[in-house]
Amino acid sequence: MSLREVLTIAKKELRVQRRYRLVWLNFALTPFFILAPWVLTAKFLSPSFGESVLVGSIMWYWLNQYFFGLQEAFEDEREEGTLVSVALSPVSLLSFLLGKGLWMVVECSYITVVTMVIFKLAGVSAGFGLLPLYIASGFYMFAFSLLWAGLVLRFRRIGGVNFLTQEALAVASGVTADIRAYPRIVRGVAYLIPLTYTIIVGRKILHGDFSGLSYYLLGLNLVTLVYLIVGIWMIKKGEEFLRISGEWEAW
Amino acid sequence: MRFLALAKASLLTARRYRIDWYGNVLVPVLTVVPVIIALWYGKKIGLGDILGTENYFEYYILGIAYWNYVEVVWSSIFVLRYYMRTDQLEDMLLTPLTPLEYILGWSLLGIAVTTVTSLPLVALAVIMGLIGATVSEVAVSVVVFLLSITASFGLAYLIFGLTLVIREGDEVVSLIGNMAPLIGGLYFPITLLPGPLRHLSYAFPFTWGVDVLRALLTGSRPIFGVREELLILFALTLLYLTLGVLSYKFLERTMRRKGIQGF
Numbered sequence: 001m002s003l004r005e006v007l008t009i010a011k012k013e014l015r016v017q018r019r020y021r022l023v024w025l026n027f028a029l030t031p032f033f034i035l036a037p038w039v040l041t042a043k044f045l046s047p048s049f050g051e052s053v054l055v056g057s058i059m060w061y062w063l064n065q066y067f068f069g070l071q072e073a074f075e076d077e078r079e080e081g082t083l084v085s086v087a088l089s090p091v092s093l094l095s096f097l098l099g100k101g102l103w104m105v106v107e108c109s110y111i112t113v114v115t116m117v118i119f120k121l122a123g124v125s126a127g128f129g130l131l132p133l134y135i136a137s138g139f140y141m142f143a144f145s146l147l148w149a150g151l152v153l154r155f156r157r158i159g160g161v162n163f164l165t166q167e168a169l170a171v172a173s174g175v176t177a178d179i180r181a182y183p184r185i186v187r188g189v190a191y192l193i194p195l196t197y198t199i200i201v202g203r204k205i206l207h208g209d210f211s212g213l214s215y216y217l218l219g220l221n222l223v224t225l226v227y228l229i230v231g232i233w234m235i236k237k238g239e240e241f242l243r244i245s246g247e248w249e250a251w
Numbered sequence: 252m253r254f255l256a257l258a259k260a261s262l263l264t265a266r267r268y269r270i271d272w273y274g275n276v277l278v279p280v281l282t283v284v285p286v287i288i289a290l291w292y293g294k295k296i297g298l299g300d301i302l303g304t305e306n307y308f309e310y311y312i313l314g315i316a317y318w319n320y321v322e323v324v325w326s327s328i329f330v331l332r333y334y335m336r337t338d339q340l341e342d343m344l345l346t347p348l349t350p351l352e353y354i355l356g357w358s359l360l361g362i363a364v365t366t367v368t369s370l371p372l373v374a375l376a377v378i379m380g381l382i383g384a385t386v387s388e389v390a391v392s393v394v395v396f397l398l399s400i401t402a403s404f405g406l407a408y409l410i411f412g413l414t415l416v417i418r419e420g421d422e423v424v425s426l427i428g429n430m431a432p433l434i435g436g437l438y439f440p441i442t443l444l445p446g447p448l449r450h451l452s453y454a455f456p457f458t459w460g461v462d463v464l465r466a467l468l469t470g471s472r473p474i475f476g477v478r479e480e481l482l483i484l485f486a487l488t489l490l491y492l493t494l495g496v497l498s499y500k501f502l503e504r505t506m507r508r509k510g511i512q513g514f
Contacts, residue, residue, distance in 0.1 A: 020418075020419055020422075021419075022417065022419035022422040022423070023419065023422050025422070025426070026422045026425055026426050029426060029430070030425065030426055030429045030430075033426075033429045033430045033432070033433050033434070034429050036433050037432055037433055037438045037439075041438075041439075076336075079333075079336060079337060080336055080337065080338075081337075081338075122445070155268070155269075155270045155271070156268055156271075157268035157270070157271035158270055158271055158274065159271055159274065159275070160270075160271050160272070160273070160274020160275035160276075160277070160278055161270055161271065161273070161274035162274070163274065163278060164274055164277055164278065251337075
């Protein structure tokens with residue numbers, strides 16, 4: 001694995017995306033329409049709650065993009081019959097995903113800035129100063145999403161299950177709530193999800209409350225490390241399965 | 252009836268991806284989440300005053316089920332893109348089928364899945380709504396539903412044609428589909444929306460369709476009045492269908508002249 005490999009894949013993604021212009025309009029407007037019912041309802045209850053829900057929602061949107069992005073990284077190539085070319089190229093599957101993930105930082109940053117501007121116009125602020133934190137959360141979401149890339153190598157299509165998981169994670173990690181209000185068992189589950197930590201850290205920084213921040217960051221790193229290891233292992237197992245079964249081109 | 256062959260092909264393809272199949276079947280179940288929240292907090296935040304009815308359950312379920320049926324017609328666009336990506340579009344276009352048959356055939360599986368997954372809740376909501384409804388109100392509700400589906404077909408025609416020329420029709424569908432809950436008045440009345448969004452929602456036939464349906468079956472407060480909104484819905488349906496058919500004819504001609512190499 002080298003930086004050159006990763007950058008080559010990211011450059012390829014840039015070229016592909018430049019061919020499709022309309023997707024950028026979708027990136028710009030869709031997040032607002034998906035998140036607005038929740039954010040505006042929260043704002044209706046209190047402006048500060050609206051801001052907290054917006055921070056959580058944007059963090060979740062990064063997860064949403066990475067979950068689908070890493071799943072589709074292999075799914076699309078396989079559907080179009082080019083996955084075997086990726087496998088034969090002198091780039092490991094992990095480097096290939098890292099390149100995709102790097103390009104997705106650009107996509108998600110664009111989504112975040114436009115969404116924050118639209119919500120600012122609608123009277124809800126998510127703190128433009130949090131942008132570096134959103135970008136940093138992307139790297140954690142990348143590690144958390146690797147397992148979908150492993151699963152898709154084995155099962156070909158998993159969009160429906162992926163979507164259901166994202167929705168369940170949104171509830172468990174407190175996108176629209178403070179997890180301290182959850183029962184103990186649900187809180188326990190929440191602390192196994194990296195998204196929970198990124199939301200808590202984001203909200204704490206937004207409200208200028210830095211108490212216990214280092215503990216949350218430590219928890220975030222530890223939990224993410226586990227997912228990273230599991231994700232890499234699943235990709236290796238998926239690749240092994242394809243090599244044994246000869247299903248690189250099966251769709 | 253030739254479109255049934257496409258529906259059968261969609262079913263066989265979907266069954267090949269077992270895990271995805273089960274996941275997609277369960278996705279519509281998620282639509283009950285806003286309903287549960289509304290039932291839980293509805294009275295506390297005075298939702299009844301905003302909606303003009305205390306029947307939150309029927310209000311949301313009817314709206315969500317209505318939208319699931321309207322939207323499922325557009326799933327044909329995603330199938331069209333799939334055939335583009337997998338290099339089978341030319342083969343598909345050589346079959347002796349009309350665009351209407353493609354749209355029908357490719358969306359039939361979605362309609363069936365929506366029906367199966369939504370049926371228990373829809374049946375309950377309809378039964379609860381029908382308790383206080385008259386025969387004429389039920390008849391008008393059926394007409395509203397059919398008009399809405401017709402308008403949806405008109406829009407599908409337009410996007411189908413667009414996809415053949417600009418290729419990114421799935422992005423248009425995705426955008427409209429994600430806009431709908433907010434600007435179609437699924438979760439709260441469009442009268443609460445800021446000016447520009449409210450005016451945008453007036454251009455959608457589905458805004459009027461769902462509003463009339465709710466007014467008839469749940470007693471909620473309509474935006475203008477049932478009679479006026481029925482006229483608006485009828486006019487918009489006619490407009491969408493005419494625009495859809497004409498634009499498709501033009502776009503198909505453009506596509507055949509330009510060719511559709513690449514995706």
